[in-house]
Amino acid sequence: MDPVSDAAILTTFSVGLDTVWVLLSAFLVFFMNLGFAMVETGLCRSKNAVNILSKNFIVFAIASLSFWIIGWGLMFGNGNPFVGLQGLFFANGGVDEGYDAISWTQVPFWAKFIFQLVFAGTAATIVSGAVAERIKFPAFIAFASLLVAFVYPVTGHWIWGGGWLQSLGFWDFAGSTVVHSVGGWAALAGVILLGPRLGKYRKDGTVIPIIGHNMSLVTLGGLILWFGWFGFNPGSTMAVGDGSAIAHIVVTTNTAAAAAILSSTIVAWITLGKPDLSMIVNGALAGLVAITAGCAFVSVGSAAIIGLVAGALVVFAVPFFDRKKIDDPVGALSVHLANGIWGTLAVGLFAVDGITGSATGNGLFTGGGAGLLGAQALGVVAVGGFVFTLSFVIWFVLKAVIGIRVSREEEIGGLDRGEHGAEAYAGFQIID
Template identity: 45%
Template sequence: MKQIFPGLIAAMALGALPVAAQEAAATPEAAVAVEAVSADVVYIFNTLLFLIGGFLVMWMAAGFAMLEAGLVRSKNVTTQLFKNISLFAIAGIMYWLIGYNLMYPGEWTMPGVLGELFSPKGLDPVGAGVVDDGYSAGSDFFFQLMFCATTASIVSGTLAERIKLWPFMIFTVVLTGIIYPIEASWQWGGGFLSEMGFSDFAGSTLVHAAGGFAALAGAIVLGARYGKFRSDGRMQPMPGSNLALATLGTFILWLGWFGFNGASQLAIGSVNDAADVSRIFVNTNMAASAGAVAAVITTQLMFGKIDLTMVLNGALAGLVSITAEPLTPSIFAAVLIGGVGGAIAVVVVPMLDKLKIDDVVGAIPVHLVAGIWGTLIVPATNPDTSYVTQAIGVIAIGAFVFIVSFAIWTILKMTMGIRVDREAEITGLDISEMGMEAYPDFVQAK
């Protein structure tokens, strides 16, 4: 009875709220109060969307770490795990210190560029959120930061098993502090692509293809792993160490993508926004499912057997493909978009092998090529865009990121070197770079 009685009182109070609101609205002062409460609720829900979406995207860092740890050989697992946690930490500091203000140029003017660029991002004062902003400044910064870190994670897997740690971390500083914020500002910061009508809802090109272009530049400058391509031109398979970890990583990424795409609605303080976020969730999931199924079918047709690693990347490619526009497609359209992305993830791999581009985890097919596909197909479901504008956006972002990244990788190669020596690569980077092994109780094949 003690538990039921307070519950009855609460139910009666809730039931009386609409009547009280109607009576309160009879006076101007009360009407203003009702509007203020409504604005507070919108602020709270929008802020929660950013925070929940942000920590879901942050969880994707664990997904990348597990995926890469599973797809590299056991002698390189520790190094790969270190790279993933270090790049996430570097991204956090660089985006706070430089990247955020560079990405949103409206916060600084040309006469004081340097002063503002190196003015770290602040927060709302304690207990003093600005309701008129629609969400807290801290939640927005936190959410945007997670996208910056994701861009760097894409580079890590491609260059695995032969890159030195310090050059990689230096490149991560430049990528997260300068390269990503500049190209993202062209769209999300109100730059020229935004003014042209370019559309990339959650970053198929701005995040994923950008990371893919940076990875491609690094793979070209770095070169392939020793033994990957034989003298007769054939490719030597180098299986990963733990497909269970790779599968776990894929499911973590799949989960995190609901925050990646869903919270990119940027609002959930109204019925319409809530419905749109739900629609985004459904389309995101369906595209991933279609990508995985398409990869199953494609691998069976191309190789005569199903390849689990290709299926994992097929699901991720489906996710990348739908990221450019997860709101406007029907479920059927989302399935088609994700399915093509999954097939792309399979078909592009042998093409890279022919070009002797060594991508350890398949990030270039998944993030770069599928990201371009997803961006170019946006006008098929969103009439407010055009194929020409979408192509211009992809070319502009791709050219900028690839050229600048290629230059930085080349400078690092000429100055401090970016690749471990052959003996260290054969022994494994866990010993040569880290001095510790992920699986010390197992004898590793040299």
């Protein structure tokens, strides 16, 4: 056969294989929506189950439209170090031109788009759990749309869109900062303005536990999220190559989760007197969040250390937020914010230059000095400051214009009836 034809066939096959890989990974990340829905529903009371499920269902629709209309262009469009300016609206009709920052992958435009979209949707979903059981449904819809349209894409441009943090040598492979910390900072702003649920804290500040209604759902959701992370992290290669990078990322991802489960179980057992299942599940999620930034940059042994720290951190973060009267029903801040920060900094400690082909430089503990750690710390502060401030402003305006918290009567009676006129367990006697 003609050598040119052979080369063309190989190129077509390679592009097709990469495209299938990226799309399958995107589908796995999309499936994580069910995991979030199950975890959040189970950790909240039965009278709010329909509301939780409704938010988790509609949030991806909101994200899809917001990211398509303007978010994609702000994040990946050619522009300046702070924001994209080309191809801003409606993803430029699916034309690759104007998006140099993501031109390195050979997959078709819409494959790139859908993969990045499911990440944007994840950031918005994180907010849902933290503001659960007292947020007005329209207020959540409004905030989620603005988060994905404007807040998430700007910081995403800084890191993945060829922006100033990327130029300074900040590394976040799959989104400990870009996705998880952004969702966490946005949620923190909302939680502060919302205030705690009724009956959560006594006048002296001591905590009154509000127990979730279904740990079976929590466990199911946790396992679904763990499974979905095998698309979230390895899929960020956006190419199959020889498969070695994908295999490495799968193992670092799984190892961090496993180590975090072990440490969260032990620490919870010691501090709480029992191996608390919610801490075990959130421990797994904490490990997964923490390894997301460095899954392609660290060794398997370092992934285990990152996971061990993450599992302990999530157990200590929950009472820390409670002491500040920051009421987070599902532990989203402890999982996504605290461990998004930890995972980002861990790249600066444990990175091994070129371990899967990326020229990160070495971390502090791998012979590289403090330069990389400094870049990571700067990114944490910059992203945190921007996202929290802008999110606080958005929440504040929403509070003034439409209100963000349901009435006292509705909160006591349950958001299912008050917001949706429905019950998750109609005909059953549920005791919260």
